[in-house]
Structures are given as C-alpha cells and as structure tokens.
Amino acid sequence: MHKTYAYGKFRLRYGQPFPFGATPVQGGVNFSIYSNHATEAILVLFRKGETQPYAEIPFLREFRLGNVVSMIVLDLDYENLEYGYRVDGPYEPQAGHRFDANKILLDPYAKNIGGRDVWGAPIQDHGNFPYRGRIVTDDFDWEGDRPLEIPAEDLVIYEMHVRGFTRHPSSKVTPEHRGTFAGIQEKIPYFKELGVNCIELMPIFEFDELDNPRHNPLTGEPLFNYWGYSTIGFYAPKAGYAASGAIGGQVDELKTLVKELHKNGIEIILDVVFNHTAEGNEAGPTISFRGLDNKTYYMLTPNGHYLNFSGCGNTLNCNHPVVRIFVLDCLRYWASEYHIDGFRFDLASILGRARTGEPLANPPLLETLAFDPVLAKCKLIAEAWDAGGLYQVGSFPDYDRWGEWNGKYRDAVRKFLKGEGDVSEMAQRLQGSPDLYAKAGRSVDSSVNFVTAHDGFTLADLVSYNHKHNEANAENNQDGMNDNDSWNCGVEGPTNDPEILALRRRQMRNAITILMVSQGVPMLLMGDEMGHSQNGNNNAYCHDSELTWLDWTLLKTNAALFRFVKNCIAFRNAHPVLRNREYFQQQDYLKVGYPDISWHGTSAHDPDWSEDCHWLAFMLCGKYAKGGTAVDDFIYVAMNLHWESHSFELPKLPIGMKWHVFVNTAMQPPEDIWEPGFEPILSEQSWIMVGDRSVMVLVGK
Structure with a gap:
C-alpha cells in the first residue's frame, strides 16, 4: 500500500x-x-x-x-x-x-x-x-456481442454521415432521434433491405461543429464543421450525435448501436483522423496536445512552425514513439470497448511520414498497427494520399494487412462511363487492380472500389454536372476537386429534357453495375441508391442543411433506382465468383474447359484493346469461385459506353446451360434488372445487342 x-x-x-x-x-x-x-x-x-x-x-x-x-x-x-x-x-x-x-x-x-x-x-x-x-465506467451489457469478422471480400460498405442519414424529417425516425446514433439504429431494417453488411461512419470522435467562422454567401446562414474532420477528443464519441448527449449518454447509445448492428449481421467501420487535430496552426486554439507537449505531438519546422501535410494547419507527429503509442492505444480502445470492426484512416499517407515530413520506407506506426495482436482481425483501410502531394495508391506500406481506397478505380470508371476511358486499364480495375497490388503479394481485397465518396460529387451529380458549384461554401468556388471526370449528359444541372434524364438514369445504373461486378470490396455512398443530389457541390463539408441531409422521399421518387441497386447488391452476394480473394490467372488451371476469366469484344474471345475502343466484355467461370473452393454460375458482362449500339457475340456455354438476362441498363424499369435467381432466359443465345452507353449482365446456368 x-x-x-x-x-x-x-x-x-x-x-x-x-x-x-x-x-x-x-x-x-x-x-x-x-x-x-x-x-x-x-x-x-x-x-x-x-x-x-x-x-x-x-x-x-x-x-x-x-x-x-x-x-x-x-x-x-x-x-x-x-x-x-x-x-x-x-x-x-x-x-x-x-x-x-x-x-x-x-x-x-x-x-x-x-x-x-x-x-x-x-x-x-x-x-x-x-x-x-x-469519467466513464465500463458497465455496459454487451450480451455476449463480439466483432463479426466478415471476410473483407464479402463486404459491401455503405459510407455515411451520422447526422445527415436521418436528420431530415422524411426519415420518419423518432423525432428526438433524428441525426443520431439512435436514429441509425432505427434504420437497421433499411440496411438489411438494401443488402449492405457494413456501414462506415464519417468521423464520430468529439469535434466542434461550430468552429467554422464563415457564412453562406447565398443565404447568410452560418456554416458548420459538418463532416467532423477536426478532432478534439480521440477517445470520446461525439455527444451531438447522440439523442442522449445532453445527459452524457453518448457512450451507451453508440455501444447499443454497435450491438444491434452486429445482431443483424452488419459490421461498423469508423473513419478516423490521426493526421491533424482541431488545434490548427500558430493562430489556432490551445485545447490539449499543444499545451501538454507541443514539440512531441506535432511535426515542426526547425524554427517551431507547424508542418502542414494535412491542409488543416498542423500535422500529428505520428511516428514519434509516444504519439505512436497514443494512436495504438486509441484504436485498441475502440476495438475492445466499442467492438468496432475496422477503421478507415483519413489522409493515411501522413502516418508514414518521418518527424521531419519525409516518407519512410518502413513506417513504424503502420507496421505496429498491422501486427498488433488486439487489432489483428480489424479491417484497416487507408486513404493512401495526403495534402502534401504524397500519393500511394498501390504502394501504401501494406504488411499484408492494409486495404486502400482505390482512387485509381474511381478515376478509371468515371472516365470509362463518359466514353473517355482506357479499356486496358478498366480490365485491371475490374479484376481488383492486380497491376497495383499483385506484385507486392497483396490480395484482391486490398482494393476498396468506389465511384463516389463523401469527398466529391454524389452519383446523381456525377452525371448532372461538368463543373463543381461550391459557391455556398464561401470560398469563391475555389475549394473542392476540379478534376471530377464527370459528365452532365448535355445540360449543366437540373433539366426537364426527357432524353437527358433517361441518359442520366442509365449512367447511374451503369456505374452501380460496374461497381458490383468488380473484384475487390465495393463501397457505396449514402444516398446514391436513391439519387441524392447536393446541387453540384462537391465539397459539402460545411453544410448542415437539406443540401446534405438525406431526403427519404427520394425512395419513392427514384424507386426504380433503389430497386436496381438493391438487386445488384443481392446479385453480388449471391455469386461468390464476384468475391474472390485471389487474382484471376487468365487460364484454365482447374482443367474444366474454361479459364477463370476470359475477355471479349463485339466478337467472342476477341477483345479490342485499342485506345479508341469504348466497349469491353468479360466472362467468369463459376467453377473458379473463391479460387475453386466454391461453385457458381457463369457470368458474362458486356459494357458498351460508346454513343452507338453494338452487337456482341456471346461465348458458348457448356452443353445444357443457357444464358439468362440479369441486367440490361438500356431497358426501361422494371425490365432493366431482375431479381437474382429469377432471370429470364435470353431469346437469342449466340449474340446480344447492347445499347449505346449501357451495360448488360448475363448469367449462364
């Protein structure tokens, strides 16, 4: 004593x-x-x-x-x-x-x-x-809950904002639960209907939503730190995201959400920000680290100024041993105390920089996280770039543990959708980007595939705007990305032209189809499944308004799109050949008469790899599902993003099997897609006509 x-x-x-x-x-x-x-x-x-x-x-x-x-x-x-x-x-x-x-x-x-x-x-x-x-006491009743440990290749991730998901009155959650963890819990049946099995929450560590001094120049209303990428407390869930936050109940409310998600087979990944803090640069407030030990916690120049690889004023000194321990302890806490299934690291390339800012060949923090025994089953996903110009997609230090937001997948698919893509690169992206990951011995699930994310256009805006429209952000439209690879289909923004509207709907269906038939881990942005728009704003970080709140009446307005997305997810979940962990070998190594994947053009087995080609087809042999450990149907995908229709010769199936139509985005709903298992037999088994700017998916069974 x-x-x-x-x-x-x-x-x-x-x-x-x-x-x-x-x-x-x-x-x-x-x-x-x-x-x-x-x-x-x-x-x-x-x-x-x-x-x-x-x-x-x-x-x-x-x-x-x-x-x-x-x-x-x-x-x-x-x-x-x-x-x-x-x-x-x-x-x-x-x-x-x-x-x-x-x-x-x-x-x-x-x-x-x-x-x-x-x-x-x-x-x-x-x-x-x-x-x-x-002070928090650990007396929560988990009722035996444990993290789900769903194989990464089987995930369908839904990236979402806690407040924006249910804040709109049309969400129909309990009024006091709108915009909270409790509101998300009420929507668990929606996740199950959509078919996603993992939600990725934008930052939920405590932050100050009022630290944005600007006002909307169009309305005069105050702007917010809505996204929350400016952490104040790394161990504390945001009270403002809890219906019980006013009485300090945010801890139990979040744990209850996690427990209920797990009961329904849904994992939860947190978007975490260890690259900078809310203390900003020399003019920022002293909240915590700066006053505790500024020289330890931040990257500094020789004369004491803050290095700024985050674009937010400061950079955490993540590879200092003490800061490394802080990050590790924090993640262990969330994994053990909140049963969190994984983490997505914002601007993760910063985590691989030395104290002076230079990129490290073998970053201690990344290695520590990869081999930590407590985090061994957690998903670790890197946004493999930073604001200092370090871009590491395909080269992020891996240790056979890290997944990556595949920005090259996003860019390739967007270009292909608008008729400017390279079919050779598309072939790589559809296979899980072996050109980026295979040489380093990384598996297919290293590639987290996405067409849209919180940072950038929504899917509806991607097909409706050629240019960003961020005037409401009070930064003279200079913020946000300029290289969006978007296409407005002929008119900038809203239109009543029926042909343009039909083309936009088709392009959205094309994007979803390609995403869900690609090897790797697909990620869907909140609201894309129902056509949510932000009026061309591609950096809505500062808006707490109906611009960013999900309008649930869109489920009725765009019911056909929701049905399409739901069936595409169900199709992916029903076909293990779409969810391999190992790369295709492009050969018949099981001696079943077909290679694992074969490439086609308008003629079977004759793809056109020329630079001016805008179409590509491939066939997957179901006997190679999960590397040959599962059995599946044949799947044939024809993508014609040309502005003209083309006839595609179909590869022959084994005797007794027929081609069935799952998706034809050229058709009008409800014949644009069928429920998995109920696909009608194709009337002509030797060829198909693929409409202009459309995609077809066939099932051979």
Whole structure:
C-alpha cells in the first residue's frame, strides 16, 4: 500500500502510470498524463455545469515516474465530475514549446467530453475551458456481442454521415432521434433491405461543429464543421450525435448501436483522423496536445512552425514513439470497448511520414498497427494520399494487412462511363487492380472500389454536372476537386429534357453495375441508391442543411433506382465468383474447359484493346469461385459506353446451360434488372445487342 498524502480536504496516493487518462480504481480515480518537457502539472476539478473549478491539485514530485505523472485521488464523486489539467513549462515557440499554465487543457485520453453536448447549441459558459473530460465506467451489457469478422471480400460498405442519414424529417425516425446514433439504429431494417453488411461512419470522435467562422454567401446562414474532420477528443464519441448527449449518454447509445448492428449481421467501420487535430496552426486554439507537449505531438519546422501535410494547419507527429503509442492505444480502445470492426484512416499517407515530413520506407506506426495482436482481425483501410502531394495508391506500406481506397478505380470508371476511358486499364480495375497490388503479394481485397465518396460529387451529380458549384461554401468556388471526370449528359444541372434524364438514369445504373461486378470490396455512398443530389457541390463539408441531409422521399421518387441497386447488391452476394480473394490467372488451371476469366469484344474471345475502343466484355467461370473452393454460375458482362449500339457475340456455354438476362441498363424499369435467381432466359443465345452507353449482365446456368 502506497503512502496517503493530504492536500486540503483531498487524500492522494501515488498513481499508476498506465493507462493514461482518468480511470476509476478501488477507492478513487487514477489520473495519469505524459509530458516530456513540462515542469509542473495540476489536476483541475469541476462539478458538472459549474464554471469555476472547486479544486486544483498539483501532482507532487513523488508522483512522477520518468515523464509521466500519476496520482489517485480518493473518495471522488466522479459521476458528477469534470476535469482538466494545467501544465507549466517553457513558452518558447521557436524551440517548439507552447506551455501556458493559465490555460486548462483537455485530457487527450478523456473517454467522454462535455462542452458540445447538443448539436449546434452554443458552448456553455465554461470560462476558458470549453471541453471538459468526464469519467466513464465500463458497465455496459454487451450480451455476449463480439466483432463479426466478415471476410473483407464479402463486404459491401455503405459510407455515411451520422447526422445527415436521418436528420431530415422524411426519415420518419423518432423525432428526438433524428441525426443520431439512435436514429441509425432505427434504420437497421433499411440496411438489411438494401443488402449492405457494413456501414462506415464519417468521423464520430468529439469535434466542434461550430468552429467554422464563415457564412453562406447565398443565404447568410452560418456554416458548420459538418463532416467532423477536426478532432478534439480521440477517445470520446461525439455527444451531438447522440439523442442522449445532453445527459452524457453518448457512450451507451453508440455501444447499443454497435450491438444491434452486429445482431443483424452488419459490421461498423469508423473513419478516423490521426493526421491533424482541431488545434490548427500558430493562430489556432490551445485545447490539449499543444499545451501538454507541443514539440512531441506535432511535426515542426526547425524554427517551431507547424508542418502542414494535412491542409488543416498542423500535422500529428505520428511516428514519434509516444504519439505512436497514443494512436495504438486509441484504436485498441475502440476495438475492445466499442467492438468496432475496422477503421478507415483519413489522409493515411501522413502516418508514414518521418518527424521531419519525409516518407519512410518502413513506417513504424503502420507496421505496429498491422501486427498488433488486439487489432489483428480489424479491417484497416487507408486513404493512401495526403495534402502534401504524397500519393500511394498501390504502394501504401501494406504488411499484408492494409486495404486502400482505390482512387485509381474511381478515376478509371468515371472516365470509362463518359466514353473517355482506357479499356486496358478498366480490365485491371475490374479484376481488383492486380497491376497495383499483385506484385507486392497483396490480395484482391486490398482494393476498396468506389465511384463516389463523401469527398466529391454524389452519383446523381456525377452525371448532372461538368463543373463543381461550391459557391455556398464561401470560398469563391475555389475549394473542392476540379478534376471530377464527370459528365452532365448535355445540360449543366437540373433539366426537364426527357432524353437527358433517361441518359442520366442509365449512367447511374451503369456505374452501380460496374461497381458490383468488380473484384475487390465495393463501397457505396449514402444516398446514391436513391439519387441524392447536393446541387453540384462537391465539397459539402460545411453544410448542415437539406443540401446534405438525406431526403427519404427520394425512395419513392427514384424507386426504380433503389430497386436496381438493391438487386445488384443481392446479385453480388449471391455469386461468390464476384468475391474472390485471389487474382484471376487468365487460364484454365482447374482443367474444366474454361479459364477463370476470359475477355471479349463485339466478337467472342476477341477483345479490342485499342485506345479508341469504348466497349469491353468479360466472362467468369463459376467453377473458379473463391479460387475453386466454391461453385457458381457463369457470368458474362458486356459494357458498351460508346454513343452507338453494338452487337456482341456471346461465348458458348457448356452443353445444357443457357444464358439468362440479369441486367440490361438500356431497358426501361422494371425490365432493366431482375431479381437474382429469377432471370429470364435470353431469346437469342449466340449474340446480344447492347445499347449505346449501357451495360448488360448475363448469367449462364
């Protein structure tokens, strides 16, 4: 038993250095923080709702071990407690030090954070300490729940925004649940009807949605930090995303959502932002890291300025050993305490940079995450580029663990859709991009395929706009991508022209079809299945409005599109030959009379690889499903993105088998697609006419 110290009315004991943060222990709470350069640290205690602290307790010198100070404060009523730290040390910005004992700092390990309890509400009068740590007890009843560990190649990912998904009144969720974790839980039957088995949530770590100072120049309304890529607390779920956030119930509400998703066979992946923080550059606020140990946590120039590979003012020093431990501890916490199934890393190339910013050949953080025993079954997905110009799609350090957002897949499919693509490159993308991943010994599920994502046009806008229209962002339309590879089909934006509208609908169906018949892991953007538009805004990060909220009346307006997407997903789920983990060998290695994949043009077995070709067909032999461990039908896909119709000669099937039509995007609903298992027999078995800018999928059985 350690000695008990008295400080005023408080009784203190030497604490446990690990874990960092505030942890309930027998008889009290253990507080532990790290700082390499601090000279003094003080624990600051508040009662919930009060502006002034009721106690400030210094960490005694006897409580230091190495660069960690820790102490147990006995007999604390921690259920009514909020806390922070004052940390003193040199204020020498040119040397990288920015200590200021006048500021109260948020604990970077805080598991629950007060201050942004209700979405959009002004921060309560907390003096100079707006974000306060709260203590969490682990008493949630998981009822035996565990992460699902669905094989990556079997996933269909649905990328979504927590608030935007159900905030619109048309969502018909319980009014107080709109825009929350509880609202998502009410929509689980929708995920099941659509057929997705994994949702990927845009950032849910605590952030300040009100830290955008701009106003919409078109309406005068304030703009928001809507997307949340500006983290304040890495261990705390966002209170404003919880219907129970006003009473501090966000932890249990999120855990309940995870548990219910798992009960329904749906995984959950979190979009995590470890490349920068909300503290920004030299002019930004001091919230946490800057005041704890600025020189350790951030990449700095020799004269103390912030390196900015994130485009957001600062860059976390991820390959410093202490910061690396912070990231690892954080992910372990979410995996173990919240049963999260995987993580998508925003601007992940930053995680492979040295402290000085140079890319590392063998980044310690990425290697640590790849081989960590706790994270061994978690999906790890990299956005393999950053704002500093480092683009690593196909070359991201892998260790046979990392998947990648395949930006080259997105670009190739978009170009092909508008008749400008390279059929040779399309052949690579359809196979899971072996040109990018196979040489490094990586599997097909390394490629996370997408045509649209939160960052860029929605699918409806991709076929409706040639140019971005971001004037409402108050950045003079200079933000957002310029190279969208979009095509408006003849008119910019809304139109009543029936031919253009029909072409746009066909192009959306073409995109979904190609995505769902490609090897790799498909990702669908929230709302694309019902034609959600953002009026040509390709960077809607700042809009908390009907521009970004999902309008559920579109399910009725665009019922044919929803039916099409739902059946395409069901088709993929029904056919294991579309979900291989190993690459096709382009040969008949099982001696079944057909290669695993064969390529075709308007003539069978005679593809046209010329630069001016706008059509391509391929056939999959079902005996090679899952590398020959499963048996499936034959699948033939003909893609004609030319502006003229073409006749395609069909490859011959084994005796007794017939071609059936699953998809023909040239047809009008409901004959554009059929339910899997109920495809009608093709009337002519030797050839098909594929309409202009359309795709056909046949099943041989």
